[in-house]
Amino acid sequence: MTSTFSICAPALMGFGASLAIGEKCAELGVKKAILVFDQGVENAGLTKGVEKSLKDAGIDYVVFKDVAADPTDVSIEAGGKVGREAKVEAVIGVGGGSVLDTAKGINVLMGNPSPLSDYFLGGKPTNPGLPIFLIPTTGGTGSECTLSCIVTDVKARRKTTIRSKNCNLSTLAIVDPELMMGLPPLLTAITGIDAFAHAAECATNNKTNPVSDALAKEAIGNLVRHLPRAVADGSDREAREKVAISAMMAGTAFANSLPHLGHCFGHSIGATLHLPHGLAVGAAIAQALCFVSDAVPEKIRAVGSAMGLDMSSAGDPISIGRKVGEAVLKFKEEIKLPALKDQKGVTREAVVSAHPLVTKDGCYPFSAKKLTEDQTKELLGKMYDGVL
Numbered sequence: 001m002t003s004t005f006s007i008c009a010p011a012l013m014g015f016g017a018s019l020a021i022g023e024k025c026a027e028l029g030v031k032k033a034i035l036v037f038d039q040g041v042e043n044a045g046l047t048k049g050v051e052k053s054l055k056d057a058g059i060d061y062v063v064f065k066d067v068a069a070d071p072t073d074v075s076i077e078a079g080g081k082v083g084r085e086a087k088v089e090a091v092i093g094v095g096g097g098s099v100l101d102t103a104k105g106i107n108v109l110m111g112n113p114s115p116l117s118d119y120f121l122g123g124k125p126t127n128p129g130l131p132i133f134l135i136p137t138t139g140g141t142g143s144e145c146t147l148s149c150i151v152t153d154v155k156a157r158r159k160t161t162i163r164s165k166n167c168n169l170s171t172l173a174i175v176d177p178e179l180m181m182g183l184p185p186l187l188t189a190i191t192g193i194d195a196f197a198h199a200a201e202c203a204t205n206n207k208t209n210p211v212s213d214a215l216a217k218e219a220i221g222n223l224v225r226h227l228p229r230a231v232a233d234g235s236d237r238e239a240r241e242k243v244a245i246s247a248m249m250a251g252t253a254f255a256n257s258l259p260h261l262g263h264c265f266g267h268s269i270g271a272t273l274h275l276p277h278g279l280a281v282g283a284a285i286a287q288a289l290c291f292v293s294d295a296v297p298e299k300i301r302a303v304g305s306a307m308g309l310d311m312s313s314a315g316d317p318i319s320i321g322r323k324v325g326e327a328v329l330k331f332k333e334e335i336k337l338p339a340l341k342d343q344k345g346v347t348r349e350a351v352v353s354a355h356p357l358v359t360k361d362g363c364y365p366f367s368a369k370k371l372t373e374d375q376t377k378e379l380l381g382k383m384y385d386g387v388l
């Protein structure tokens with residue numbers, strides 16, 4: 001079987017990296033940019049360094065901060081209008097997944113005519129966007145290194161994806177752990193488990209991608225060692241840096257080798273119960289890995305080894321799956337990830353009612369093992385109960 005590894009954004013990493021944004025824009029001859037962030041980022045003062053850097057380098061900028069939580073095509077169109085009217089020459093996003101998706105969507109519109117909905121359902125933007133700089137403030141989505149932009153289609157009331165290498169892939173991703181130092185423990189856990197799921201799923205799908213595998217294994221090991229520390233003590237600089245870089249590595253892995261059942265279940269639970277992406281995916285990942293173990297036992301064994309487990313005693317595919325699944329449940333306890341059953345208003349019946357969506361999810365074709373309806377319902381029940 002052949003495999004391709006081609007999606008990789010240039011990245012500048014390390015404490016203080018975001019302070020180079022002005023210089024990086026100037027190197028490309030950019031004189032005016034649109035700076036995209038949201039209220040949470042503004043309240044935390046996370047754009048101060050970036051704005052000073054732009055001013056020091058003589059780069060003018062307009063601000064767009066009306067970012068929707070699950071960015072809609074309507075909100076992105078508003079950002080595109082701001083960018084077009086100001087005749088900007090670059091797009092800069094500073095924030096979590098919603099902000100980075102909004103910046104990507106705006107960049108589609110900087111190179112291509114409205115409406116954004118023309119590029120849904122596989123209609124690709126043909127023209128390149130502007131130079132785009134993506135600066136994450138959470139260690140989770142890895143969106144700074146992927147070419148996907150996830151948009152809520154308001155008319156159709158569903159999420160859709162625009163994949164575009166020449167509009168959505170960072171000209172430069174800037175991963176600055178300093179911007180994540182104040183992230184509260186709960187958000188650190190929710191975004192960090194998403195990064196873990198990206199890595200673990202990419203390494204266990206029905207494809208082969210040795211380069212993604214290597215990135216995923218490194219990210220898994222780092223996250224298991226350092227995410228609990230970042231949750232317990234947000235001021236732990238080494239842990240923050242390891243989590244930030246691991247999220248980017250996992251993002252690069254899944255830009256080349258897609259996730260499977262953890263995200264199928266996570267998307268379905270999240271959409272049905274309106275839960276944050278990381279919380280829903282985190283509820284599903286242990287059971288998803290355990291379920292596919294008899295189809296891809298050696299891949300699951302490799303995840304266990306990357307987690308630091310001694311896998312030599314796990315001989316058959318079922319015991320490999322259970323050993324890794326149990327370790328993931330323990331990891332979730334260490335990072336104090338809230339359980340589904342502790343969420344207000346979330347019942348077992350409501351979680352199981354998400355079952356029709358699971359096998360329709362875009363990640364389902366990448367699962368190494370197919371689900372029956374009964375298995376889907378049973379797994380959803382186990383995800384609610386928090387058992388394998």
Ligand SMILES: [Fe+2]
Pocket residue numbers: 141194198263277281
């Ligand atoms: Fe995810």
